[in-house]
Amino acid sequence: MASLSAQDEKVDWSVLQGRAASVGALLRNRVEATPDKPAFQYFRDPSSAELTTVTWAEAYDLIEALAAGLIDLGIGLEDRVALASQTRYEWVIADLAIVSAGGATTTVYPTTIGEDVAYILTDSGSSVVFAEDDAQVAKLAERRTEIPGVRHVVTFTGSASEDGWVMTLADLESRGRAALEAQPSLVRDRVDEIKSEHLATLIYTSGTTGRPKGVRLVQDSVVYEGAVIEAGGMIGPDDLQFLWLPLSHVFGKMLVATALQIGFPTAVDGRIDRIVDNMAIVRPTFMAGPPRIFEKAHGRIATMFAAETGIKKALIDWALGVGAQMRDVRERGESPSPLLSVQHALATRLVLGKVQERFGGRVRFMISGSAPLDADVAKWFGAVGLLVLEGYGLTESSSGTTVNRSEPGAYVYGSVGWPLPETEVRIADEDGEILIKGPGVMRGYHNNPEATAEVLTEDGWFRTGDIGRIDERGFVYVTDRKKDVFKTSGGKYIAPAAIEAKFKGMFPYLSQFVVHGAGHHYATALVTLDPDAITAWAAAQGLAGRSYSEIVSSPEAHALVQGAIDELNAGLNRWETIKKFTILDHDLTIEEGDLTPSMKLRRKAVTDKYRHELDAMYEEA
Structure with missing residues (x-):
């Protein structure tokens, strides 16, 4: 059995060693450090192109009130609170309120059918549910007899019910502000009680056979994901993230944790059909997404290029050729020749820069995850000056397990990068399965010890079900799902x-x-x-x-x-x-x-x- 443990000499290990005990503490630290810096951007009016910006102090004012409201509703340490909504600003605020109240967020995709929603709420033991709108509330109301444990529903944009079972977000906020007036330290005291091994979130896998399994991720697993990105130095406080990924998916949640750790602002909008248009408005410096987003953008632009003729087509081909040379030089970690630098500057001004502007014009890199990205697609983006870094992880590993770094020479197209610091990766000799161990690995499946025993060894290694290999430089490659071969x-x-x-x-x-x-x-x-x-x-x-x-x-x-x-x-x-x-x-x-x-x-x-x-x-x- 081959083994690899990441030892990156550029890692700031002090960040990992001094990480916060909980997500609530991480949020509080961020607000205290940079209260007046921008935290989130969102479209208050979905039909408008105008972004509303909220500072960390402004965001926390609402988060604290909602957290106090949840405590007043009886939410205690590790009590589950579900969230059923598409990605939007209120999702982030509600999630942070849950963890600040000491609760654990149970994520529910808004497209989940009523039967599965009822199962998730019952299996998780969720007593409060945040529901995006009247449609999500109706889904819960239809199954109310099946979810007797749900005492309250809080809706973002829907209407309150006459019997009090459904309240609005404003209702919960008012309740929380009254509780804070009576006990100003209510939320702070609760955050101080949360320990690193307390449950932070339950994320139900979207399995294709049987019931979905609830992945138990503790506070330290979530905090670790943010801390390890800061420790690696890839992202800084001056970056701007565009977050559209489903926040019910582990990848999206961990990107929020990274924002808390580092302090960069995040533009939040979950409308998939608006991704490219929104990037031109937001002008982010980085973004993450699944391969389909990059494949679709590549296909659209490549076909436009292919349709050109004559001098224009020759210019495009020349520019892409120059961009490919620069891409390869950077992948090898070398410095370009003076001639290539001049040619590349001209190619960027005439052709490549126009593609970059489609993505806002400021992107330093984009991250692809959740499924394999073809190396040729990533290389095409590299040729036009947009670095797409592939990473690897699962819900059971808190998303991030390996990732290519952004600096020249620290990424290889076709690989999923190096393991994150404090995370180990092994390749089983008998069948090539990827095994991982580290702070991000789940503590087990909720209420399912049999399934847990199938994937977690006694000494903490998680069997991923993926087949892969590790090259001589330590880069990890994923070749397929074991069950799909x-x-x-x-x-x-x-x-x-x-x-x-x-x-x-x-x-x-x-x-x-x-x-x-x-x-x-x-x-x-x-x-x-x-x-x-x-x-x-x-x-x-x-x-x-x-x-x-x-x-x-x-x-x-x-x-x-x-x-x-x-x-x-x-x-x-x-x-x-x-x-x-x-x-x-x-x-x-x-x-x-x-x-x-x-x-x-x-x-x-x-x-x-x-x-x-x-x-x-x-x-x-």
Whole structure:
């Protein structure tokens, strides 16, 4: 069994050793250190492009009142309070109020069906629920008899109920301010009681089989994630984060903890369809997201470039070539030659800078996580001057486990970087599974000792279920999910995620690509095309005005996909090649349960749903 422990000489170990005991203490420290610095930005009016900025002191004034209100409602240490809402400013404030009251946040995706919401609330033992709007309140009201433990519901924008079961955020705030007037130190005293091993959050995994499992993350796990990023020096107080990720997902929550630790402001808006437009308004210095966001942006811009002709096309190709040279120099940690520096400055002014402006013009780096990102997509971004750093982690490891660093020579395209300080990574000799150990690892699954025993060893190692390797420089590579690797009837193993990521990097019109073939003698695939990209392509093919389903079912679209798959197959082993494919007449979506809220493929759900289409590709074999 190979072993690796991160020993980064640039790490400020004092930050890790002196980290706060709890998230509540971390927040209080931040407010005391920089009360008048901007903390959050959000669109008070969603239809407006005007951002409202809130300082740390202003944010804390509301957080403390809400925390006091929760204490007045009976919330004690480690008591669970659920949050069912899309990403928005109020989500962050409510979450910080929960932890400041000593409670533990139970996250609920707003798209979760009522049956699963009832299960999560009951299994977690949540007694109070923050619900975004009347739609979320209605979901709870319909299942009220199934959730007798829920004593109160607090709604962000919805209406209070006559029986008092539902109150508004303003109602809770008023209740808290009255409690603070009677006992000004109420919240401070509670925060002082919270210890590092107290429960901070319960995050239910969006599993594809059986009931979701509640991951128990303690205060130190959350605080560690913020402290370790500051210790590494990648982000500073002058940075500006754009946060749109689902805050019910561990990645989003830990980015908030990082903001508390370092003190940079965060612009919060969860509308996925507004990401690119909002980046131009927010002008962030860094952002995190799943691969699909980067794949889609790459596909849109790459197809625009490919459509150019003549001198303009030659200029774009030259600029991208110069950008690729600079990208490679930086990846190696070398200094560019004077000639390359001059050429790159010109390429940036004429072409590359225009792409950078689409992302606000100030991005230092972006982080990709939650699923594999094809190295070619990351390299394309690197060529246009936008560094995309891939990282790796799971809900069970508090999100961050490994990450590429932003300084030249400290990242490798295609890898997920080095382990974070105080986190160890091992590769099991028997099957190549990635094992991890460190402060971020969960303390177990809630009310599920059997599942906990399956993944946590007695000495604290977590079995990730991912297959990977570590190179001679210590960079970690993830090749596939252990459960997703399948064997053909010919006895050959295929890792579908690697092939899927590769194709996404090659084919800009692609939305989703699902490789299948367990027990069969060849591999097949389900294909969906990006609606925006394929519609623009169709117009150039004389298919303007046709619906999405008409476009993707056309002979022209089939030939387009076939040509791309032929190119993909040329770089695969014979047994990995895609022999047949089916283009679906609609895209895979979060709403239909095909993708998780963080845009990760629900492989089993999709293969079960499209079993007829998959089986049909083997009927004549």
